[in-house]
Amino acid sequence: PAFPPGIQPLYREIGDWIIVCDNTRQCVAKYLLGDHDGDSNPYDEDAGIVIARGAGPAGDLTVDVTAGSSFDPNTIRIDDAMPRRRPKWERFDENGGASIDDVDALSFVREMRDAKTVSWSGKSRGSRVPLRGLAAVLIAMDEAQGRIGNVSALGRPGPRSATTTPAPILPPTVTQGPKPSPLAKPDALARSVPCWAAVGSRTRPRCSLSSCRVLIRAKLGC
Incomplete structure (x- = not known):
């Protein structure tokens, strides 16, 4: 088989979040704008948070925060408080997005896990992203990547070493x-294949596939 048994793609919608993992154990969790967000996120419908995690013990972890307009990532708050670890955000998309990775991302995600909202301020408006369902999404990600109970887990860490995380699954090699x-003799082959065509009220065989310009009866094999 191309992949070991039990390694299957994952897609779930939990609360305000979705998680997707492919069958190489690469995972992405994303905030999903819900129907109730007219109350919980009244300022910026383009606000979003994406958590991406690579497979394996050394899998990269990144967090991207995006908004519909320019904002200062240093105003990002978790439950209206500064993150316990001050992350070093890297801005992108003309200051409409900010990203962190590695240790900063790990600390930020674990703090979000136990919170209710993430918010930030922009030049013209603010944004507030609800975290309902994120804790369950992070556990699902840990489970899909085999991290439950080790120090690299996001939702359910434990004392085991990160090296106990299964290695990435390499995609199959496709060769031409x-x-x-x-x-x-393509013309001779075409003439040897029977072709039935409906002409007016009659049905009669035709010998040349290239000249079939009438309705072909598919059920007869043409």
């Missing part, structure tokens, strides 16, 4: 097969 030889 040999180029088929051209047909020696």
